[in-house]
Amino acid sequence: MRIDIISIFPEFFGVLDISLLGKARERGIIDLGVHNLRDFTHDRHRTVDDTPYGGGAGMVMKPEPWGEAFDQVLQDESSVVIFPSPAGERFTQATARELALEPHLVFGCGRYEGIDQRVIAHTATRARVREVSLGDYVLNGGEVAVMAMIEAIGRLVPGVVGNPESLTEESHEDGLLEYPSYTKPAVWRDLEVPPVLLSGNHGAIAAWRHEQQLERTRRVRPDLLQP
Numbered sequence: 001m002r003i004d005i006i007s008i009f010p011e012f013f014g015v016l017d018i019s020l021l022g023k024a025r026e027r028g029i030i031d032l033g034v035h036n037l038r039d040f041t042h043d044r045h046r047t048v049d050d051t052p053y054g055g056g057a058g059m060v061m062k063p064e065p066w067g068e069a070f071d072q073v074l075q076d077e078s079s080v081v082i083f084p085s086p087a088g089e090r091f092t093q094a095t096a097r098e099l100a101l102e103p104h105l106v107f108g109c110g111r112y113e114g115i116d117q118r119v120i121a122h123t124a125t126r127a128r129v130r131e132v133s134l135g136d137y138v139l140n141g142g143e144v145a146v147m148a149m150i151e152a153i154g155r156l157v158p159g160v161v162g163n164p165e166s167l168t169e170e171s172h173e174d175g176l177l178e179y180p181s182y183t184k185p186a187v188w189r190d191l192e193v194p195p196v197l198l199s200g201n202h203g204a205i206a207a208w209r210h211e212q213q214l215e216r217t218r219r220v221r222p223d224l225l226q227p
C-alpha cells in the first residue's frame, strides 16, 4: 500500500518510522510519502491561508497549494483521498477495514477553520474522496487524526501484524468490546486471575470471555447493542 500525507507539519509524522508501521515500511509492505503543503506555494511567506469569504473568525486554507500538491501526488482513479474533519463521516473499525484494501491513500491535513471547499469538490473529480471524523470533538488540525487512522488502517494491511489471529479477537471486530486479559503471575498483590482461565477447559473459557464481552459492552457502550 502507498500512503501520501499532505500537511504544513510534516515533522508530526516522524513517529511513523518506529514501531509496527516502521517495520512494515522497512519490509516494503507500506510505502510512505510526507509532503509539506508550503512547498507548493510561490510567495515569499509561503502562505497557505487567508480570511474567509463572508466573514467570520479564523482563517481558511487557500485552494492553490492544495491543487498543486494533489497534481503531484494523485496517481489515477485508484487513489482514495481522505480529509480528516470534525464535519466528516465517523471513522470506525469498518472504515479502517475498507481502507486497508486500497492500494493508495492520500491524507490531506487541514488546519485553521478548514480547507476551501472547492479543494474537496475538485479532488472528487479525479479520485474517490472521503471526509472523515475521528469523533465528536474538535482537534486543532488533521494531523493527530491522521496518525490514529493510519495506525488503525496500517495494522489491518496483510503482513503488517505478525499473528493475524490477534486482529479478530479484539474490540469492535465482532461488534462488542473485547474481554479482559490476564498473564502471569496467577496472584498479584492479592488479586487472582479468574480461575476459569487456569482450568484448561477451552469451552468454559470461550463462554466466560463472551459473557465478559457482553457485560462490558452493556455497561460501557450500550449504544453498540442497539439494533
Ligand code: ADE
Pocket (backbone or CB within 6 Å): 084, 085, 086, 132, 133, 134, 135, 136, 137, 138, 139, 140, 141, 142, 145
Ligand atoms: N480535525 C479536527 N477535528 C477533527 C476530528 N474530530 N476528526 C478528524 N479530523 C479533525
